[in-house]
Amino acid sequence: MKILGFLLLLAGWAIVIAAVALLVVEAPRTAFVLAGIGVEIVGLVLVIRAHPARRGEHE
Amino acid sequence: MTPSPAPTDLAAALCVVLIFLVPCAAAGLALINTGLGRSRSASHLMMSSLCVLAIAAVVYCVCGFAWQGYIGGPSHSISLAGKSWDWIGAAPFFLRHLTLADSPASLAALLGMFSVGLAALIPLGSGADRWRLGACCGSTVLLAGWTYPLFAHWVWGGGWLAQLGANYGLGQGFVDSGGASTIQAVGGLTALSVAWILGARHGKYAHDGMPSAIPGHNGVFVLFGCLLALVGWLGLNSAGAILFNGAQPGVVALVAINTTLTAAMSGLMAAAITHTRFGKPDASLTANGWIGGLAASSAGCAFVNPAAAAAIGLLAGILVTLSVEWFELRMSVDDPGGSISAHAMGGLWGVLSVGIFAGVGAGGHSGQWLAQLVGIATLIGFVLPLTYGLNWLLDRVYPQRVSAEGERQGMDLYELGAGAYPEFITHSEEFTER
Numbered sequence: 116m117k118i119l120g121f122l123l124l125l126a127g128w129a130i131v132i133a134a135v136a137l138l139v140v141e142a143p144r145t146a147f148v149l150a151g152i153g154v155e156i157v158g159l160v161l162v163i164r165a166h167p168a169r170r171g172e173h174e
Numbered sequence: 175m176t177p178s179p180a181p182t183d184l185a186a187a188l189c190v191v192l193i194f195l196v197p198c199a200a201a202g203l204a205l206i207n208t209g210l211g212r213s214r215s216a217s218h219l220m221m222s223s224l225c226v227l228a229i230a231a232v233v234y235c236v237c238g239f240a241w242q243g244y245i246g247g248p249s250h251s252i253s254l255a256g257k258s259w260d261w262i263g264a265a266p267f268f269l270r271h272l273t274l275a276d277s278p279a280s281l282a283a284l285l286g287m288f289s290v291g292l293a294a295l296i297p298l299g300s301g302a303d304r305w306r307l308g309a310c311c312g313s314t315v316l317l318a319g320w321t322y323p324l325f326a327h328w329v330w331g332g333g334w335l336a337q338l339g340a341n342y343g344l345g346q347g348f349v350d351s352g353g354a355s356t357i358q359a360v361g362g363l364t365a366l367s368v369a370w371i372l373g374a375r376h377g378k379y380a381h382d383g384m385p386s387a388i389p390g391h392n393g394v395f396v397l398f399g400c401l402l403a404l405v406g407w408l409g410l411n412s413a414g415a416i417l418f419n420g421a422q423p424g425v426v427a428l429v430a431i432n433t434t435l436t437a438a439m440s441g442l443m444a445a446a447i448t449h450t451r452f453g454k455p456d457a458s459l460t461a462n463g464w465i466g467g468l469a470a471s472s473a474g475c476a477f478v479n480p481a482a483a484a485a486i487g488l489l490a491g492i493l494v495t496l497s498v499e500w501f502e503l504r505m506s507v508d509d510p511g512g513s514i515s516a517h518a519m520g521g522l523w524g525v526l527s528v529g530i531f532a533g534v535g536a537g538g539h540s541g542q543w544l545a546q547l548v549g550i551a552t553l554i555g556f557v558l559p560l561t562y563g564l565n566w567l568l569d570r571v572y573p574q575r576v577s578a579e580g581e582r583q584g585m586d587l588y589e590l591g592a593g594a595y596p597e598f599i600t601h602s603e604e605f606t607e608r
Contacts, residue, residue, distance in 0.1 A: 121559045121562070121563075124554065124555045124556075124559050125555060125556065125559055127551065127554075127555045128551055128552060128554075128555025128556045129555075131548055131551040131552075131555065135338065135342055135344075135548060136254045136257065136342075137255055141541070144544075148544060148547055148548060148551070149547075151551055151555070152547065152550075152551050152554075155551060155554050155555045158555075159554065163505055166370045166505070166506070166507075167383075167505075167506050
């Protein structure tokens, strides 16, 4: 789940970059940038959920 | 961001003086991290701070500045959809061929040398009491040699984020004059990665997941560190505005007023929130709020009016105070120094606040907020995986967390052989089974 989360973070960033580079009209560009950030948030949630292990307690 | 004109002689002289204030911020952060850690790791934390600053300066001069570059300097670009994307500097290593007298590039190198040290100090707060000295140094090599220079090139070296305005009409491009993103957010996200990789301190979380309070050992260090940090931040924000945004020396007063107002409002807000919730103001959270306000002030201090600076500080105080609790309770992230909340959250909010409050240039520019959002997306979507991956690899090669025995003894005795306060008694009750 951690790796998937990090992949989603990178994918979200790629969407943001693609939106800036490829779209000219303001509204769809803004929408895709926000969509990319949304994907990043999903990735961040997955990474966070993959790290609840209290490593200090198990060592 | 359009290329800034070379500073005048007066601006360059003022810039040098201001840059010389920046080490005060490093001293402040070192004191805060030490004060918020345990007494048995105090000497280790100060030693780590000194080593980290030294390594960051050396690595930055060896290769960091070459990759960061400067506006108008050599760089590598790629072409994407017909536009040039400047992604990394291409100056020679060891500051070779750099005019070190009377040039804006030399001032950028000097400020960068101190700034990278500041960024490298931030993770020490989240790794306190369990991060090995050798691992701190290794992590700093990665931060100062790669992560920081790469992102700093994009923002301060004429890279693609700075050129979003010229290439795609997004306001003035990504704007961050004092390092809310390059220093604070990059350092704060590295602190988050380090906290994840190290795990929590022994005794921090019970088996049911409830955290225990492990208070800092010296509130005087923490609060004096806040005052020192303010001095450093005044220099950092002012020098950054002159060097990277072409501000005239007259703007320094506005920058100083805005920086102080943001920190003041943020610190006061944190004190008010903790007073309301716990009956008394909490010194460590107030300090976190103060530092979070300073971090938030860095991005737009030269572009907002004092009322907006106060509003930015007020919201930073709320954000930082709540996020400290959120990281500890909801995310099980053990961050003794509050570095993640103060620097990452404060820095990210500061970057966003430019898009909301600042009229960058005359009359403001449409699209500025989108440029700032692209910068935030880059920090979370690229810098966080990068810095996590690098520190994860380092952990595979050289385990970063101290052994259980080292944590029980305290980092001072285990790694340095002597405590900071030899007359203190080391208690062992907190390591018994609950």
